[in-house]
Amino acid sequence: MEIIQSTVRKRKSYHVKVRYSILWECALGIAAVTNERLLDTLEMPESEWDQLKETLPKSLKKQLHYVQQHNTWKALLQLLHEVPDSTLDEFLTFIQTRSSSQIKFSCLPYIGEEFQEVREQAANGDEHALDQLKGVAADNPFFPQYMSFIVHVDVNELKNHLVNVMTQWYDEVVSHVEQERIQILQTDYEEKMKMDTQLSSEEFVQWATGGIDYQPEPHVFNVLLIPQICYRPWNIEADIEGTKVFYYPVSNASLSPNDPYAAPDFLVQKYKALGDDIRLKMVKILAEGDCSLQEMTEQLALGKSTIHHHLKMLRAAKLVEMKGMKYSLRRQALSLMDKELAAYLERTV
Template identity: 55%
Template sequence: MDILQSTSRERETYQVKFSYSILWECALGIAAITNTKLLDTLDKPKEHWMNIKGSISDDLSEQLEFVEKNNTWKALLQILHQQEFSSLEVFEQYVQDLTDTELKFICLPFVGNHYQSYRRQAAQGGSDSIKELKRITALNPFFPAYIEFISTCKAASLKKHLIKVMSSWYQEIGEEYQQETEAILEKDYQSKKEVQQKVSSEELVQWATGGVTYIPEPSVHTVLLIPQYIYRPWNIEADIEGTKVFYYPVANESVSPSDRYMPDYFLVQKYKALGDEVRLKMVKLLSEHPRTLQDMTERLDIGKSTIHHHLKILRAAKIVEIRDSKYCLKKNVFSLLAKEFDWYLEK
């Protein structure tokens, strides 16, 4: 049944903010090198990470083993969201000054406003609250074990570890490339800020992340975009109170600012994906309405495995997504693509 609009009020959306620093890069570098299964998929070749592992001190190697076992990279990111840290020393002092309960509360993941009391009680070691948080996050691949660890570990040991792994990574890895890395992050930050004046908040998030469609949620008033170089080409998504966070991969032109002809990675992938007769037919089919794999197979009279292969390419290019068990075009994907191409020509 059609719905008559009885109000002229625009649909609420979110505010987009930006942040970047070498400390975010350090924390994400620690996350990357301890996620062994992911190393083959990162922009930097696996040999790069193996060389780092072979060159670091025994102390840092020991700390990274602890990170890999307990996923304490998440704790580092949680702490970095508490304020703007101007230096490693400020970060270290902040962690040192936290009470045991404050530290654990910050490190525990935010899972919704309704569960904040469980989070506080779990930070104090409440077994029932720990159990409830683990139940709520049961579908997450590491949250339950991480929650158990943070809630029950010795806070003094956790402090020592977090300070040690962050400072060691910064001194042995991050500091050497700090000037180059900060220049890349600053370039990307500035380019996204310029585009912010030209598009909606939702289009900005979709463009910056290379295709993530984030629809406003009632309890989320801010989206925080954090450019990162070390974890390319992946987006990392997180939640903090009132805010959705995307640590998004910096664009190609930010990495090579002297080459004004360098196109954005996702722009290239979109046009590559569209440069095929079968995939264009699929796009036209999906422009009519969402479809199942079986439906497209029958309409195009092509083998299911072939259709699936083409859909995989379209999904990787952030043109197609799965929603309610059907394939559909991402919202505003082609109107935004036209704008992206104009921005490339104008730069």
């Protein structure tokens, strides 16, 4: 996840926006198919990803190998935020008409307001500025290497690659299912908009993402929520200037837009987690205060492995979290359940 904090001061709130585009779905599909470490955790079985890759032409496989080497899916996402409502042709034209420093600045990750000038210097080839950026992002698993690549790559090579991989992925993988995908994304967008006025900003983000408790940060004025299909069940976090971005998995209901009885998976998970007397006792104990595994074991007089199993289910449902060495109840997630249930019961086709 791409989170870099430089202060502990909190803003009072932020404004939430929801946007969707088939181009974001394209870029995330490219990211997914080239992330071999994560493929077996995605909703679409790894065997299906493997079958998909086998059907792709050699020219696209070559471009995807380039993505895998240099993480250029990040560049696609960064650039899409500058022209979020563009068509594919408009996006490709945007890439081709950017100057070398402009495209490199856009592709370099945003790592904080105070580093924007350094980012600009690095985009112009300043090695000292590049080293500064890499130092700040040293804890990120791929940012330093990606930053070096962006600064040093021949800009025409980068442009040609981005245009080719996006065009070929769209033509080979997305074009024949585009209308179906757009319908799913639009359905999810409309579902989210129905809840927009009923929840606070923090509640809205938590509900849409299935449990992310994102608290306001300095210099973050907006949260952008982008529904996605191909990376389910994962949320992907990113930062752009003034905005925290969550590419969140569309709900089960959005995947079955003609079925009013399709239950939201996150809601089902929460009720399943609470549907056990031992776990309810744990929730009651945690409502009285944070507990360690040992303290919970002593209160319930059960084995550690049993307690750990039940806590794991509560954590998976985003009802419990770790704070240091202790477990803590996520009260906001519990209080949000009645609104989630009401939204499901009122859903119509």
